[in-house]
Amino acid sequence: MVTREDVINIARLSKLYIAEEELDEMTKAMGDIIKFADTINVASEQGVEEFDNINNLKNAFREDVVVPSYERDEILKNANDIDEGHFLVRKRV
Amino acid sequence: MQYEMVAGFETHVELATNTKIFCSCTTQFGGDPNTHCCPICIGLPGVLPKLNRAVVQYAIRAGLATNCHIANISKMDRKNYCYPDLPKAYQISQYDKPLCENGYVQLSNGRRIRLNRIHIEEDAGKLIHKRGDTYIDYNRGGVPLIEIVSEPDIRSVEEAKEYVEKLQQIMRYIGVSDCRMQEGSMRCDVNVSVRPVGSDKLGTRTEIKNMNSITFIGKAMEYEFNRQVELIESGGEVEQQTLRYNDSENTTSPMRGKEDANDYRYFRDPDLVTISVSDEEIDELRKTIPELHFEKVERYVGQFSLSEKDASNIAKYRRIAEFFEQASDGVKNPKTVANFIIGQIFRRLETEDDKESFDIKTTAAQLRELVKLIDDGKIRNNLAKSTLEQMLDTGKPASEFISESDMAGLDESALEGLCRKAVESNPKAVEDFKKGKQKAVKSLVGFVMKESRGKADAAAAEQLIISIIG
Structure with missing residues (x-):
């Protein structure tokens, strides 16, 4: 069961703002999503070999060789605010 | 009532790989801000992280050198939290299937500090707070870390210091990290609680975050121990908290309150596939673990009759230990070699870093030749000493400075x-x-x-x- 408190807590952890009047709807929606996901429990595990991930891939490694990084201007392109080559988060009043 | 300290460590060690854990950017320390970055390490959507093979190998070697069991199957998980040092809003770490488990580090008093686990994860970016604004440099973001988690087996500040030093020596010896605490390549979170002597129950613990000096670790633990004892003695209760140590005042203060209780909602990272390591691969890596510091000390004392102190001073630095062993090979008295190293060569290596990098002009073979001249009675110690000084200045062999007539001795x-x-x-x-x-x-x-x-x-x-x- 998903409670209103769960929703409030998850919203807080995710830094999302949810208005008081949205809470009931949100709680029901999240409950539905989890119920849907839970249908997997209906399936029988008998005779099914345990697998670790869906495509059963293993060891996709990269060798430890340096490739030049991006130009800083490219890296900072998405930043809202920039100063002295840094991403800048302004003080919130 | 008498109280005892109970402490455990979570130690982050930056691995000395060339590239980051999930992308091919350099891990070099320093560099202009945000110049060691790419879309993967600044967390842009739609990118595909790919695990650095060397990270897995380094972490397994760290595990083997600390007596861990290495897991054949392991995986990466997402640890979710929102903070600007982590642009994806999650850190890729390991949760329920770490690479290494159940190891230990043995202290000189014979006690074993058990290691619960060693897992691999990515480092976060660096935040610089200026005038209330926050400047972010992601050069460090994605640098590979191992987190070494001990059980609460430490009972005193002395044990804590030795534990950290020992980890430092082991990691340096096997070459997985330079463990420079002042540069942040080794950082400790220290969990401290107290309990009446004789009790085997654990008290409520506090966690002192991000300690990067062994001296401060000692001071912070002492402060925290006294604070908790006083609190309990005056009828209060220790609150489970995350603390920051203020070195200028030698106090601890809370970092975040209860309302920020961690809720990381770990789940498997779907972008990264299973890590599978065979027993054969583990055995191959085991062969790369050199004789460690404390093993060398034992051997130097037993085999070469060095004093424990001299043996330790030489063995502490891998390069110096190798130099000593090469220079002593075939000489009558390795103690003479040790004395030259500790007496004369150390005088030229002032800092720990100097000793660690051990950049001197004289080769081990040259020192061996010099000591053999003493062995053969051709020169006396005094002459050898002054000759060594000249050798160290110039990098030239002893024969350049000692003439035939010098070597003839006196009839x-x-x-x-x-x-x-x-x-x-x-x-x-x-x-x-x-x-x-x-x-x-x-x-x-x-x-x-x-x-x-x-x-x-x-x-x-x-x-x-x-x-x-x-």
Whole structure:
């Protein structure tokens, strides 16, 4: 069961703002999503070999060789605010 | 009531790989802000992280050197939290299937500090707070870390310091990290609780975050121990908290309150596939683990009869230990080699970093040649010492500074001649000696040594002088 408190807590952890009047709807929606996901429990595990991930891939490694990084201007392109080559988060009043 | 300290460590160690854990950006320390970055390490959507093979190998070696069991199957998980040092809003770490488990580090008092686990994860970016604004540099973001989690087995500040030093030495020896605490490549979170002596229950613990100096770790633990004892003694209760240590005041203060209780909502990272390591691969990596510091100390004391202190001073630095072993190979008395290293070579290596990098001009083979000249009775210790200084200055071999005539030594008649000269030229010293002043003979020996330019055998000269006077 998903409670209103769960929703409030998850919203807080995710830094999302949810208005008081949205809470009931949100709680029901999240409950539905989890119920849907839970249908997997209906399936029988008998005779099914345990697998670790869906495509059963293993060891996709990269060798430890340096490739030049991006130009800083490219890296900072998405930043809202920039100063002295840094991403800048302004003080919130 | 008597209380005892109970402490456990979570130690982050930056791995010395060339590239980051999930992308091919350099891990080099420093660099202009945000110049060691790419879309993967700044967390842009739609990118695909790919695990660095060397990270897995380094972490397994760290595990093997600390007696861990290495998991054949392991995986990466997402640890969710929102903070600007982490642009994806999650850190890729390991949760329920770490690479290494159930190890230990043994202290000199015989106690074993058990390690719960060692897992791999990515480092976060660096935040610089200025005038209330936050400047973010993601160069460090994605640098590979191992987190070494101990059980709460530490009982004193001394044990804590030794534990950290030992980890540092082990990681440096196996070459997985330089463990420079001041540069942040090794950082400790320290969990401290107290309990009445004799109790086996654990008290409520507090966690002191991000300690990067062994001295401060000691001070912070002491402060926290006293604070908790006083709190309990005055009828209060210890609150489970995350603390920051303020080194200027030597106090701890809370970092975040209860309302921020961690809720990381770990789940498997769907972008990263299973890590599978065979027993054969683990055995191969095991072969790369060198003899460690404390094993060397034991051997140096047992095999070469060095003092524990000298052995430890040499073995502490891997390069110096290797130099010592090469220079001692085949010499009669490895102690002489040790004395040259600790006496003369160390004088030229002032800082820990100097000793760690051990950049000197003289090779081990050159020092061995010099010591062999002493072994063969061709030169005396004094001459060897001054020669070594010249060798260290120039990088040239001993033969450049010692002539054939130096090496010839003194035959008996020459020595006797010098001793007679010493007695004739120093009537005052002879007089003093006759009056019973034993020490006076030393100045006569000194005369002989000076006249022979260090070639005379001081002990033989002393006996000869005494017999001449007598």
